[in-house]
Amino acid sequence: xxxxxxxxxxxxxxxxxxxxxxxxxxxxxxxxxxxxxxxxxxxxxxxxxxxxxxxxxxxxxxxxxxxxxxxxxxxxxxxxxxxxxxxxxxxxxxxxxxxxxxxxxxxxxxxxxxxxxxxxxxxxxxxxxx
Amino acid sequence: xxxxxxxxxxxxxxxxxxxxxxxxxxxxxxxxxxxxxxxxxxxxxxxxxxxxxxxxxxxxxxxxxxxxxxxxxxxxxxxxxxxxxxxxxxxxxxxxxxxxxxxxxxxxxxxxxxxxxxxxxxxxxxxxxxxxxxxxxxxxxxxxxxxxxxxxxxxxxxxxxxxxxxxxxxxxxxxxxxxxx
Numbered sequence: 001x002x003x004x005x006x007x008x009x010x011x012x013x014x015x016x017x018x019x020x021x022x023x024x025x026x027x028x029x030x031x032x033x034x035x036x037x038x039x040x041x042x043x044x045x046x047x048x049x050x051x052x053x054x055x056x057x058x059x060x061x062x063x064x065x066x067x068x069x070x071x072x073x074x075x076x077x078x079x080x081x082x083x084x085x086x087x088x089x090x091x092x093x094x095x096x097x098x099x100x101x102x103x104x105x106x107x108x109x110x111x112x113x114x115x116x117x118x119x120x121x122x123x124x125x126x127x128x129x130x
Numbered sequence: 131x132x133x134x135x136x137x138x139x140x141x142x143x144x145x146x147x148x149x150x151x152x153x154x155x156x157x158x159x160x161x162x163x164x165x166x167x168x169x170x171x172x173x174x175x176x177x178x179x180x181x182x183x184x185x186x187x188x189x190x191x192x193x194x195x196x197x198x199x200x201x202x203x204x205x206x207x208x209x210x211x212x213x214x215x216x217x218x219x220x221x222x223x224x225x226x227x228x229x230x231x232x233x234x235x236x237x238x239x240x241x242x243x244x245x246x247x248x249x250x251x252x253x254x255x256x257x258x259x260x261x262x263x264x265x266x267x268x269x270x271x272x273x274x275x276x277x278x279x280x281x282x283x284x285x286x287x288x289x290x291x292x293x294x295x296x297x298x299x300x301x302x303x304x305x306x307x308x309x310x311x
Contacts, residue, residue: 081308126283126284
């Protein structure tokens with residue numbers, strides 16, 4: 001079996017997802033099978049990041065949003081505007097998680113960036129000055 | 131040779147005859163002549179047997195005395211010369227001593243000055259080190275105080291956030307953070 005680079009695989013998967021040739025679950029299985037076959041399971045997170053980065057070429061942008069409380073629609077819209085200003089992506093998809101440990105604020109993780117506006121990180125930065 | 135008695139007799143005869151001439155004046159020519167002869171004989175004997183020796187002895191004494199005087203004179207001259215040399219030596223020694231004293235004084239002054247300079251430098255260094263140590267201690271204390279304050283602020287802020295944060299405040303916080311960026 002010919003060994004493809006991780007970036008090549010990521011581009012292929014992104015193309016398939018963008019054109020909706022295959023659904024997400026099918027592509028996930030294929031990618032998982034490929035990683036197992038090539039013994040690259042340790043690089044699964046890197047593969048995901050590469051796929052998310054490749055999807056930006058097709059106008060898709062995925063972000064993980066973590067807050068301490070529920071997000072209302074107005075805030076989601078605000079986060080979309082923020083990410084749009086950073087990426088110029090049209091189709092932004094958010095994955096929201098609630099984590100009380102961040103105490104307040106928001107953490108936005110993208111494939112290649114992290115925007116941490118949480119209170120916990122501010123407290124950590126304050127303590128790091130000690 | 132006439133014996134002594136005959137001479138006495140002859141003298142008495144002569145004296146008896148003389149009383150009629152010069153003897154009337156109390157002068158006895160024979161006695162004078164006899165005394166003169168005696169004197170000549172004694173003089174001859176003395177000259178022959180004693181005078182030369184005495185003269186030689188006196189000459190030797192004189193020579194000895196002259197030599198002694200000469201030696202004394204020489205000794206005086208030598209003494210004067212020695213005294214002069216001694217004075218010169220003493221003067222030189224005094225000059226050298228003065229020079230040594232001056233050098234010693236200069237050296238002691240230099241040592242004192244060096245010691246003063248060294249002492250001043252050491253004192254300055256001690257003061258500088260002490261100031262440096264004080265600054266270090268002050269900075270350390272300030273840093274520790276700042277760390278303590280920051281820790282207290284962080285802890286207090288965390289407690290306040292745990293008690294006071296609610297969804298509305300959190301939403302305002304998120305909105306403010308996103309708009310600021």
